[in-house]
């Protein structure tokens with residue numbers, strides 16, 4: 001490992017996104033459990049997702065899952081197929097490009113309503 | 119030439135660490151399609167503007183989505199916790215505190231797993247027309 005490799009940034013983000021999604025999962029289990037209490041309790045719990053200010057956070061969550069999944073796949077490829085550092089660098093930038101392009105439709109579907117696109 | 123894998127865990131040589139290393143990868147492959155499918159269903163096919171109790175009650179009328187959710191629940195929770203365990207390993211150097219953190223983590227994990235599964239197994243949708 002040496003300083004400045006773009007993979008180092010990917011590793012930090014992998015760790016942060018993993019932790020963030022785990023934290024969300026705990027809240028998500030509690031929130032879903034409200035279906036046992038009453039329809040009103042569940043509808044109240046998920047009202048959060050309808051708040052305009054929450055939509056960007058929800059988008060961040062989905063973006064975090066997608067990053068973690070995509071980067072995780074790349075980690076597994078490198079685990080099982082010996083990959084020279086130069087190749088990994090190229091994979092990193094291709095991955096970053098694919099990720100950026102993928103986020104466009106996701107943003108459209110999740111945030112489009114906020115700005116009157118949908 | 120050796121690959122540069124900044125940060126990520128090298129494959130351990132054996133024992134429990136090797137098993138957990140493989141488990142991280144097996145659970146990752148197991149859930150990748152399911153989690154992305156879940157998000158696709160919730161955000162593209164539907165929207166959090168329309169999801170409500172009736173939506174979930176309809177989906178939970180049969181065993182299909184309950185089973186689907188149960189698989190995500192098991193994989194995501196266990197994968198996340200094994201990942202967290204590795205993070206404890208990296209940052210908590212005092213053995214006693216590390217073991218304490220890990221035990222606390224597994225207790226919380228089992229409680230949430232049991233609770234999430236309880237919801238999926240016991241939920242009774244109200245009679246149609248609600």
Ligand code: HEM
Pocket residue numbers: 014015017018019021022023025065068069070072073075076125126127142143146147149150153154194195197198199200201202204205
């Ligand atoms: C959707 C598919 C997913 C894939 C492909 C994936 C892949 C991976 C891989 C390969 C690792 C191991 C990295 C290493 O050994 O250093 C990892 C670590 C981790 N994952 Fe996932 N994961 C996924 C979903 C999740 C979810 C849903 C959560 C949260 C509940 C999560 C939380 C974590 C955590 C906390 C770590 C430890 C990170 C670290 O040590 O820096 N992952 N993931």
Ligand code: HEM
Pocket residue numbers: 021025028029032033049058061065153156157160166169173174177183187188190191192194233234235237238
């Ligand atoms: C903001 C994004 C999300 C939305 C809107 C959402 C929505 C829902 C809804 C409506 C349910 C109720 C059951 C159903 O209809 O299937 C549910 C259950 C569930 N979701 Fe999500 N979900 C999101 C993200 C996630 C993520 C990222 C994960 C994985 C880490 C996840 C894991 C689960 C699990 C495990 C259950 C079952 C909970 C239980 O056992 O009671 N969800 N989700």
